[in-house]
Amino acid sequence: MGRNTRKRRTPLATKIVAGAAALAVGGGGLVWANFYASAHEEHPGQNRTRSAGAQVATIDCPDVGQKIRDVPDRARGEVDGELASMDSQITDAYQRLATTRRAQEGDARFVENSILGPLKERRKALIDRIQLEINRAGGKADDNLDELAGCQGRPADQQQNGDGQNGDGQDQDDNGNGVAGPVADDFIDINDVQPNSRNSRNGLAADGDGGSTGTFTTDCGVNENNLFNSDNLIAAPGVDNGAHHTHDYVGNQDNDAFSSDEDLANADTSCQNQGDKSTYYWPVLRLQDGTQEFDANDQGGGAEGNIGKILKPAQAELRFVGSQQGDVVAMPKFLRIITGDAKSFTNGDANANTSWSCSGFEDRQVTDKYPLCPEGSQVLRTTNFQSCWDGQNIDSANHRDHMAFVQEDGGCPNGFQAIPQLQVRLAYDIPTPTVENGQVRNPYAVDSFPEQLHKPITDHNDFINVMDEDLMNEVVDCINRGEDCQ
Template sequence: MGRERRWFAVLVCLVVGAALTVAILGASDGGAPHGAASATAAPGDFVDILDVPAAKGEPPPPGPDASTGTVTVDCGRNEEEHYNEDNLVISPGLRGGAHHTHAYVGNLSTNARSTDASLAAAPTTCRGGDRSTYYWPVLRRTDRPGEHAYEKAAGHGNAGQILEPAEVRLEFGGNPVGKVVPMPRFLRAVTGDAVALTAGNDENVRARWGCASLPDRSTTRYPRCPAGDRLTRTLVFPSCWNGLDTAGPERTHLVFRATNGVCPADTFAVPELTVRLAYAAPEVGVPIALDSFPEQRHSPKTDHGMFVNVMTDARMAEVVDCLNTGRHCRK
């Protein structure tokens, strides 16, 4: 009888140990096997673009001292397949710190271990030699398995075929109430909130989703677009600099302007970067998912982007001059 009890106790320990192992492995990878296709975003994260109301009214006209120019930078669409799970701006030095895959244009060397010196010496995809780095989380079709190594590298519940954008548009704008000053070289910038689903509020949700044929409608959900249309993501970056730092905790060195264009006290307006991504719109019912942290469940609200300014001072001066004189330039 005693021997049977001992064997029963051993069996219980083995079962409990196995259950704990499974739980730990699941938690470490978002509850899904590494590299396996995972569930897409929740059904409530999708909306028919025709159900999204159009924006009302026109923006206020720019003031007499506004910097009304634009500068478009052509850095391609990541044809070079520059992907990794790093985040130089948020987690410098930490390989795989993003826990999801980012796509890059511009500086071809960017990873967690990049330094100002290595970025300044690296090749770039941008015409005209801009060595800045621009990056964002990838968008996937989760009903199709990834075939390439970079599609399978992220894990943590991020899996499926990476959708390649049909267009990547990088545009710097001015300020609607005044002139802009140059960004300092190696300025770090972030837009959006990678933990928006669990943040408790939408204060830092910045990305807007839409369809190219209906530019007056935008949403924080994944839009279902008309057949033959393009799905769009728009990321607008903060443009009020504290005049001191190129990086800082809690994003205090670079903040957003007010809706009317006014920057907070003791900050200076710098060129405002907007990244626009466009994809061939998936057919209705096709599951798509933004790469995210496991607990964020691929929410479209977690869309975000990063930028490091590696323009030379001379090139940045050209950008500022174009904006402040109201011209429309391509660099």
């Protein structure tokens, strides 16, 4: 498989992280088999601690980006760059956490003094710069952002035996493949999921019996052109490896961190309807089976714990639907929408919008587990995007405030208007992992920021509207007339 080859700029913070990751890479993945030992373990055969369950498994930092409001347009590029550098700082600190276990054994204050303390100071320096950039551009920065500088260590969730091992003697969180997660507790037999039990305030479907009942389906393939990168044009424009995990792309074929709106408008598209040059992207799923992918030693890939065979969807259904309360209006060109939260494991589920299921069991949806599907059943990832727009902005400082989910009655909040709701349904042919004695063999997992440990709740989806005006009007008319079009 390949990736974008455009010449790429790499900020200093990313270069520092790359150097740190190079020390922590072995066989294409972050050295996680030595999670409970330092990188200089004197006795490799004795790399488990007696009290590993009490040790810090990952780093939990307040998400500064979600707290920022009212950033002047001319400062947004700089602010997004600082936030991306903050993500790189967390990655750097996490990799140090994962490779200093021996030192942590001998010093109860090691994590605080050598990892979390320095991280807080580095984060505070970036927060100060963010405040300065906002104020210089004529805005008014929140004086309390400094309170978000400190991070905390988060212990492992799963219980272990007293000798630091799981029941079968394997390292917890390792699965024998050298990376952190997923773990056995991240999986659930779909038969054990109660029908209609998913409880999430997000991801409500906008379509219903009333209002605008039509649909418009666009066929953009399943990334047959092998367009992959670890950028995030929406959240981290201009930053190489801004996502720290690899994305699948369908639709627009010129989508990386440095793509301008003009680039997007002039690009080729994988969509059958050539008027749809929109960008649709999501983190790849991987089967952790030992496959050395094209990015096995790269940032965003194996160097940050995203290892194994990339699984393309067998089917990617992209459908736009209407509103239960009335007609929809056209989306503005270059509207950006992020749904879900790549940091939900540490941020909490306020912005989580994950729906995992199996074909044939679609009344059973789960947010925080990967489903174990019976033979012949496909793994499904379904996302219902926000479909209420503020009527003015194509983006916002935290990339969320210009959009909203429909309310329980299917209508939009005051000040917002209904636009066609994008619904993405991805179906995968994945061999069912085996879970025995607290271990999962050959698991599949969503790519994630390293410190998010491949948790299923971190799944997310991204969209930039680049439909031409005629096609967008066709989509709106079709939905408002109650027809099914493509």
